[in-house]
Amino acid sequence: MKSTKEIKEIIKSILEGSELFLVDVSISADNSLEVYIDSLTGVNVGKCREVCKKLDAQLDRETEDFAITVASAGIGYPFKVAQQYEKNLNKEVEAKLLTGEKIQGILKSYSDEGIVLECEEKVAVEGKKKKSLVKIDKSIQFKDIKEVKDIVIF
Template sequence: MITKEQIVERIDSKVKEDGAFIVEVNVRPNNKIEVLVDSEAGISISYCGELSRFIEAAFDREEEDFELEVSSPGIGYPFKVKEQYYKNLTRPVEVLTSEGKVFKGILKEVNEDGFAIEEEKKVKIEGKKKKELKVFRYEFNFDAVKRVIELLKL
């Protein structure tokens, strides 16, 4: 059976040379191989085809048959690697914490340990009739979140 490690070893340097990064590699028991890659500029269908051919060239289908799917994660797919956070700076995201709380805002900062989002809300200010727009900043450690996804809009 082809292993995840074999796939990663085969594509790691090529993907980096191409300015992309590996998001996830899965090898199912039925030899279905799923490879997710991304880059700052996004991934084209032609690049997925190129990477698929590159992987197929390393393995002999006569020796071991497999199904291969190469794609990029879409909107709504949970972030798996830190590079996805950097790619999505200044974009709207939804954060689900380990405690089950949901936060939505603009991804404003990413560092070694975590990230920060900012959310604009209209809030009632004491002594004023009209609600005013206020910015709330939330900071998270990577290990304190269950899921982060990119949103089309807030």
Template sequence: MIDTKKIVEAAERNLTGTDLFVVGCTCSAGNEIELTVDSDTSVDIDACAALSRAVEAEFDRDAEDFSLTVASAGIGSELRCLRQYRKLTGRPVEVLLTSGVKVLATLDEATDEGIVLSYEEKQLVEGRKRKQSVRVTRSYSYPEIKYTKEWLDFK
């Protein structure tokens, strides 16, 4: 079984000088390797194919047979690294907290400790009989977050 760390290291060497970065790498028992990359702008299929060829060239198929798939992190995929969070700053995201609460909000900031979200919430305002919609800003640490995804509204 091929070590995923070696695959990631080879990919990062080949991505130096580009805006692409490695998000994750998995390897099945049958040596089927999936390398996921993302970019600060966009990932095209030519970049994935070139990276696949470059990484495969660094390994000997005679020593160990493997299958390598290089794919981009899709729009609906979970964010896995700080660089992905920073890329989505100012955009709508869907966050599922470990408490089971789902939040649709704007990602205001991403730091090493956590994220800052702002969203509309109905709250009882002093002097009003009904709850009013109020813009709320809250911080969440990464351990509080089960997943975060980019939110696309098709309405």
């Protein structure tokens, strides 16, 4: 089986010129190849099948036996690439920190260094007995983040 790096290059060439982008590739010990793709507008089964056929055509089944799965990096899949942050701007996400703390909020921005979430926190307000919910922007550095996922609210 080709290396993960080689597979990524093949997939990137397949996706070139489309709205699709590569999120992740993994190859298991038994030569099962899993490819996760996405787009700013979502991915349907037909697009996954098309990418799978094109990838299969570029790999050699004569020399190795393998299985290919192409899927959408959908709801609940951790963000791996900048395009996933772009897709989820102004949407609810959850950041799990290396400390184990989870922070939920609206993804306001992202950069090479980290993300900014708009969160609600209870704070003491002068003149009131109870704490009030206040919206604040929290900057979180990528070096402190274990993973970020989108949250679906029904």
